[in-house]
Amino acid sequence: MLTCAIIDDDEINRLTLEHYVSLTPNLKLVASLADGMAGLAFFREGNRVDVLFLDIEMPHLSGLDLLRVLPNPPEVIITTARQDFAVDAFALRVTDYLVKPFEFARFTQAVERVSSRVGSSAPAGAPAAAEVPTRSDLFVKVNSRMVRINFDEVLYVEALSDYVNIVTDKHKYIVYTTLKALETRLAPYTNFVRVHRSYLLNTQHIESIEDNTANLHGGHFVPIGKSYQEGFYKSLQRI
Structure with missing residues (x-):
């Protein structure tokens, strides 16, 4: 049984989520709150839950700002009408991102993801172990589209001022976020290593290294910055 809370300023949406929770045998609703400030007070009073269904756009304190101030948030399923906050939300390590209106089947899928992250012996609200991530993909906003990117397919990420260029074998995605946020x-995926102030590299795609340049699959090249070289070379398994 997973305990849960709902924070959403739209009453219809709250009632819909409450109904979905009531249809889910392994969920127990602890609180249904109308805004972020009420949610902040709930957690500061020492209340804990396993999963939080959280809206983003709310008066006084948004859902993302609430996550930023909580020292130890539970598993979070974002429930929002907006698609364009997905990158910021996943940077805060939310478990899933549901865009309203969503069906009960999609709600159930998100709950199953939480169940796989929260062990049966874990206390309510305990965060999933970072070293055992269960998601291997990320939704990013590219122009007006939300695109799913599989982490394993990413060759490298390049910083472009306020944007990043996410490069795979077949595509390049220009995304409005920072290299630090990505x-x-x-971070839980040990294949990704910062090798330059402007580059994040997926080491599983390295074919060779020459003159402090990583040669990747598909003829891509990534420079290894001087200040990153010692740590990077120490991390390699080499003879």
């Missing part, structure tokens, strides 16, 4: 999101 590095934080990918």
